[in-house]
Amino acid sequence: MKTLSRSLTGILIFILIWQIVALLLNKPIIVPSPTETLKTLWRLLADPVIMAAAFQTAWKVFLALGLVLVLGIPAGLLLGLMEGLYDMSRPVIMLIQAVPVISWLSLVLFTWGPSWEGPVLIAFLSLLPMAILTTVSGVRNLDQNLLEMARVYEVDKKKIIKDIYLGSLLPFIIAIIDVSIGHAWKVILVAEYLAGNSGLGRKIYDARYFVAVADMWALTLIAVILGLLTERLIKIGLRRASKKWMPA
């Protein structure tokens, strides 16, 4: 309760500072007042087109995240188990990690033009190296005592992978999702803005194009709230699922 009231006080102070800056600057084209922005936010929240755009952004985030988990974790598991393959793949992974988002943007624009695939691919590529490398470090941090126990009891390899490897990797998978979800929102919004044909990022682009600054900030607020909300819900879900056995 105390934390909540402190957080609310913080938000109120932020809005107050925003109001003061808006008044002092008196340039709504740069900083619209919070009252105007909140009024616009209210209007946009009731607009089905904006809600559809929010949904389009959200599914792209989940699709990119899903692809990162489905492809990144098995790849990381494989590379963690096979040192030679890891040494071979590491430069490529580092290369993908180092390529700036704008280069991917150019590539997807040339390939698809403004599309939904572009943002998903860009988010996927910018998160994949981290997912692979985190999984590799998870495999390397496996409890050797458990593996030795499995060897002593001559347990089947498939069972070892399922029961020991995947279980040990769960905290690392949680870490991947923790880091990825916030990052995915931001990358998808940027990619939608620059190379997308739908979603909140595209709506922010349109608002900028028509110099609807209050709309731009209200859309940003919607994106922030949605991002934080999904991040929070996913984290709570994951923590609950692993609470029973995760070391405190």
Next chain:
Amino acid sequence: MDASLIAENLSKSFSTLKVLDRWNLKIEKSERIVLLGPSGAGKTSFLKMLSGIDSPSSGSLEVFADKIGFVFQEPRLIPWRTVRENLLFVNEDGKIDAVLEKLRLKGFADYYPGQLSGGMQQRVNLARALLLEPDLLILDEAFSSLDLPVKKSIMEDMLKQWQVKRFTILAVTHDLKEALYMADRIIILSSRPSRIVREFTVDLDSCRTFSSPELLALESQLLDIVFQDDAYGISHLSG
């Protein structure tokens, strides 16, 4: 009597470090053997060779057991699996409920290891080994971290199972009383590179108590032997 294990001139080295030096040992089926020796005397290396996860540097080691149960020093339970799932991990066809009942774990099958005390986790460690219905049960300082009442209670339960199933027991410990409580024969080892310096037959009936005068007398006798043979390398410490 059939042998359960025969070691002939068994040696083990890790690069230049010699750990085991020409062990000759024969263990009969259903015998209860305790290896008693200082830390670093290669007891765990020997057990690893027995369980097949390591091999001798020279000499031979023959194990005549189809199923080997291993009770580790730490419970080594999978934290994200329940007690039942941990047991299923090593044997899907075992009589889990019967084993849990015998080891006073009835009602804990659906608990996670983190929800159990250290003593209970060690019981699950033992249950996992007994679930295999082993011919040879290996105990690697399995009770060393437990307090005396818990240790006594688990050892009693294990020995009850031995009375019924008559598997061979090979245990490693530092604890003289623990050794006397469960062994028919105690193998005394020197410090590294370890040699078998002496064998000590425990001439007590199989129903023993920790505080019986006979066991305490043997403990003092065994203590004399350990010091006399300098099995723990104490003379090196005192210079």
